[in-house]
Amino acid sequence: MATAVSSAAPIAPAPVSAAARPPGYYVRQRLWQNRPAVAGLAFIALCTLIALLGYWVLPDNSPNANHGFVQIQKERPGLRVLLLRQPLPDSARFGVASDNLLTTWLRGREPAVQETPIGGYQFVGDSIILKPLGEHSAEAGRLRRLALSTVVGHPGSRAELQRLVRDEHLINRFYVLGTDKAGRDELSRLLLGTRISLGIGLVAVLISVVLGMAVGAVAGYFGGWVDSVLLGVMTVVWSIPGIMLVIAISLALDSKGVWVSFVAVGLTMWVDVARVVRGQMLSLRSATFVEAGRVLGLPTARLIARHLLPNMRGPLIVLATSNFAAAILLEAGLSFLGLGVQPPAPSWGLMVKEGYDLLGTEAGLWLTLLPGTAISLLVLSFNLLGNGLRDAYDPKTPVMG
Template identity: 60%
Template sequence: MAVLQQNKAATRPPSYYIRQRLVQNKPAMVGLGIIVLAILVAILGYAIMPDSTPNANNGIVQIQKKNPGFATQVLRIASPTPAAAVNPIEFILSGAPEDYTEIPIESYTFKGDSLQVQPLRSNNALADQPRTFALKEIIADPENYTAGSEMQQIIQDKYIQNKTYWLGTDKAGRDVLSRLILGTRISLGIGFVAVLISLFVGIVVGAAGGYFGGRVDKLMTFLMTVVWSVPSIMLVIAISLALDSKGVWVAFVAVGLTMWVEVARVVRGQILGLKEKTYIEAAQVLGVPEKMIIFRHLLPNMIGPLIVIATANFASAILIEAGLSFLGLGVQPPAPSWGMMVNEGFQLIGAKAGLYLVLLPSLCISILVLAFNLLGNGLRDAYDPKIPLTNG
């Protein structure tokens, strides 16, 4: 029986032990759980946001800079021209435009075929005078309008709602929770694209320098040294000026092009050691094309280190994007970005609401970056064969 167990263990592939070490690393699994949750939130996006308008940009001036947990009644007045319908895929990707106007109110009374409301007192002004709306002005289909108590009940059920802003509102009266949820999509999207760009450029440059050596290696090393010496912020500014644009996609490309040097250095170092192996020399003697040697025999042996670097770069990309958006060089309004939200809160730091506007997106950035770092450390340990398994 013991012999059978030893034979079974001997036939297990290295990937089995990598998975086991990763699963046994509790901090890494916590980080992985946070990342999976963030990915689900980013994918669902508008489907789980209280404000499902594009960019969560439905601002109400009367309720700007409210603290978490603020609740109010809202009167919805249907627009004369309804917004175009969107299919479920479009809704998940970009939301749906609103086809109504919202007015926060303190109280309301019906008077025949009209509705009198007391608008909510705003932060910087006295309470507005009561306003009166004809019921026909409120409903979406005035052609089916019927006077009487039945129509008043329809108004109460469909057009007067209680809204709670669980994380408060920003300086434009927008829902902070919705913008944080959408900011998750932007942070993960920039991290993903930046990691892909950095892996592609880093693998090409590092593999060319490490395998061919000589002048090619000197040129690639010089290129890595130059890029490494330029601050990321300055490089992003230069890329933005070169592309003559600022926005989400420019931030994607700019962040990616600032992170490939570390990948190239690791790939170069690994290839310098691997290309001296006997199986590489045998492939060269047999006339195997150099491109096939690099992509079939060398790079597959570096998957572990590359995964660890990609995880660390993901966290770095989120931090770089947040810093750029804070400075106004990354994602541009009205698209929500955690870094831009921190900047908006920083401008209101004297107000109580400013504390929440700085603290909430900062916590999101910190938790997500910590999750990627925990997972990266776990992957590093998982690929280390010297670390024993606790069982099996």
């Protein structure tokens, strides 16, 4: 009996299903579909770029953007000023650093020339007659006469000196957001303030995440009396106001500098992270993969660091963004009270305080409103991003497309 031989068609490879994609793909998809979160992320990215560029993009790149003129203090936005540039005296030239890109990025540059706001000028022979600017000037109402060779820094013919003064020593400067109470460029100080706000947020988040993960992981994994002791420490720290902790840390370190503020704010925020990590650790320590790791003899430190903590990545990222916003607000409040970043550093909280002291005057409104708006926008951006990340890490959130 002949047997029939059936020829089967070749089996085509099964297409890769959407379920084969890694979880991170769906997290990113959910995040990009959340328009408020994307808008917050874009604003944070813009502020980060400004903070990284720092002094390179500031109209006033002097250290702390602290180059001001008493003649133009508390002027409204849109101010245009004519400045006369003169060589620095010999005694002041030794303090001017060389034109180094790295030094400029890190600390700014000391002015290489002496600038004076003037209300007008007129050439008379070998001299220039200057009209003082502003009622705050010590020479208000009096004309000032300077030799052209003094302005230029070297002798020359009258026509040549007048041309040099007109082309190289007289400049127009535009103050987009006006000036503060010391006659400093408000825009430069606002832009430089992003470096302090983002810097203190970053340092605070790093300290809080590292310390909180360590304490929470130990408490949740070992349990027993270790958990009780560490939970008691967390409860005590939790009950102390953050401002009081920062004051205590500043007094203990006997300093109120920028880096002390960074560290102090970070040491007040680790409890949130520790409580979340402890709760997650309590629920995961009895999981099957953890028991398998113990049976295989994996060291406890490796089991925690390589297998347990990575499973908490989502909640920790969401908590880090909220702590970032909280750190910015805390630093602003401390600087407003005079306990944080000290003058002349351009902290947004300190700038709000300077504007608040001038409320009731014409300049008080925008000097308070501008840094206050910057703080609000940055904190709102982190909150929107945190909400978006929370939804993105929730598997119940649908993915469109």
